[in-house]
Amino acid sequence: xxxxxxxxxxxxxxxxxxxxxxxxxxxxxxxxxxxxxxxxxxxxxxxxxxxxxxxxxxxxxxxxxxxxxxxxxxxxxxxxxxxxxxxxxxxxxxxxxxxxxxxxxxxxxxxxxxxxxxxxxxxxxxxxxxxxxxxxxxxxxxxxxxxxxxxxxxxxxxxxxxxxxxxxxxxxxxxxxxxxxxxxxxxxxxxxxxxxxxxxxxxxxxxxxxxxxxxxxxxxxxxxxxxxxxxxxxxxxxxxxxxxxxxxxxxxxxxxxxxxxxxxxxxxxxxxxxx
Amino acid sequence: xxxxxxxxxxxxxxxxxxxxxxxxxxxxxxxxxxxxxxxxxxxxxxxxxxxxxxxxxxxxxxxxxxxxxxxxxxxxxxxxxxxxxxxxxxxxxxxxxxxxxxxxxxxxxxxxxxxxxxxxxxxxxxxxxxxxxxxxxxxxxxxxxxxxxxxxxxxxxxxxxx
Numbered sequence: 001x002x003x004x005x006x007x008x009x010x011x012x013x014x015x016x017x018x019x020x021x022x023x024x025x026x027x028x029x030x031x032x033x034x035x036x037x038x039x040x041x042x043x044x045x046x047x048x049x050x051x052x053x054x055x056x057x058x059x060x061x062x063x064x065x066x067x068x069x070x071x072x073x074x075x076x077x078x079x080x081x082x083x084x085x086x087x088x089x090x091x092x093x094x095x096x097x098x099x100x101x102x103x104x105x106x107x108x109x110x111x112x113x114x115x116x117x118x119x120x121x122x123x124x125x126x127x128x129x130x131x132x133x134x135x136x137x138x139x140x141x142x143x144x145x146x147x148x149x150x151x152x153x154x155x156x157x158x159x160x161x162x163x164x165x166x167x168x169x170x171x172x173x174x175x176x177x178x179x180x181x182x183x184x185x186x187x188x189x190x191x192x193x194x195x196x197x198x199x200x201x202x203x204x205x206x207x208x209x210x211x212x213x214x215x216x217x218x219x220x221x222x223x224x225x226x227x228x229x230x231x232x233x234x235x236x237x238x239x240x241x242x243x244x245x246x247x248x249x250x251x252x253x254x255x256x257x258x259x260x261x262x263x264x265x266x267x268x269x270x271x272x273x274x275x
Numbered sequence: 276x277x278x279x280x281x282x283x284x285x286x287x288x289x290x291x292x293x294x295x296x297x298x299x300x301x302x303x304x305x306x307x308x309x310x311x312x313x314x315x316x317x318x319x320x321x322x323x324x325x326x327x328x329x330x331x332x333x334x335x336x337x338x339x340x341x342x343x344x345x346x347x348x349x350x351x352x353x354x355x356x357x358x359x360x361x362x363x364x365x366x367x368x369x370x371x372x373x374x375x376x377x378x379x380x381x382x383x384x385x386x387x388x389x390x391x392x393x394x395x396x397x398x399x400x401x402x403x404x405x406x407x408x409x410x411x412x413x414x415x416x417x418x419x420x421x422x423x424x425x426x427x428x429x430x431x432x433x434x435x436x437x
Contacts (some may be wrong), residue, residue, distance in 0.1 A: 041340050
């Protein structure tokens with residue numbers, strides 16, 4: 001009997017090994033949120049990002065000087081202010097909306113360079129050279145002078161992982177600025193979409209989209225993009241709208257982290273959207 | 276034998292840097308080649324299916340950890356794609372398999388399966404269709420990876436002539 005079993009194992013050893021390795025892989029996949037895996041990832045990420053940073057800085061040796069960082073910072077701050085003013089143009093008649101308005105421009109910005117990128121149609125991730133030492137925390141938004149790029153998903157002492165908008169695991173609450181309708185923005189592998197907007201709302205191509213007041217992860221009124229397409233589904237009752245982001249996410253080399261502190265209680269609930 | 280396993284691990288470090296720093300610069304519309312898979316497929320055709328699976332599994336896990344992506348995704352996709360590439364291993368045809376256009380065919384199959392599987396396990400959005408994943412996130416990255424595998428064939432062919 002033992003001989004028979006060992007002969008079978010020997011004959012199909014590749015398949016047995018494949019099965020074992022697949023089971024281990026799937027177990028690791030399902031334990032992504034476990035502290036042991038997180039610890040291991042933090043260690044590996046922090047160690048290897050140093051190498052990436054050296055190569056990256058060597059590759060970008062011909063890039064702009066220090067004043068560029070200052071200019072980019074001013075640009076990002078102005079972008080926030082412009083968007084705030086544009087927003088107030090839409091809602092100026094209602095004192096109530098003025099009271100609920102939060103000042104996004106008051107958040108401090110932390111400049112960061114992109115050290116490496118994971119390019120994929122489904123899982124867009126950046127590693128940046130700012131970490132917990134710089135006050136970066138999970139859930140803080142990453143922006144550039146055009147608009148939002150993503151959200152901090154993982155932090156080590158010196159480096160952080162930014163989950164970009166081009167990541168199917170990231171869903172954020174947004175508002176179509178002109179008509180004040182809220183929705184959840186997600187990446188379907190091809191484009192950014194907001195689903196299930198009732199057709200009674202007149203969403204037009206070109207309407208601006210920004211982060212919503214309802215989001216506890218992100219501060220409100222950060223520019224996201226413009227409506228590029230509107231598709232009617234479900235017997236003409238609902239729209240799916242496509243969004244073209246303001247920021248050229250694929251080409252981002254440096255960005256800012258908005259040091260906003262999300263509400264802890266609501267955050268626990270909303271962070272589930274990132275998983 | 277141990278050296279055979281050590282070699283891809285040593286090559287992995289510079290290739291991982293290339294994958295995470297240089298490859299994003301040459302990606303087209305989020306379609307990027309996988310330079311680490313080029314190496315793993317090459318060694319699989321040289322040393323066999325079991326060797327390839329273990330190498331793919333270990334290096335996949337390492338890439339998962341250092342890329343900030345989903346842990347286990349590359350581990351899974353590398354293991355399965357290299358298992359399929361390992362079917363083409365023949366100890367009497369190592370030269371033909373690694374220094375001819377046949378290598379590119381195997382590489383394309385492995386790369387397309389790898390990219391498809393990676394996206395399939397990493398995807399959490401139910402709106403993404405299987406057909407879309409197979410074409411846009413399977414075949415296209417597969418073709419791109421195959422194009423980057425061309426220098427491997429040229430280099431090995433020249434080495435064979437010399």
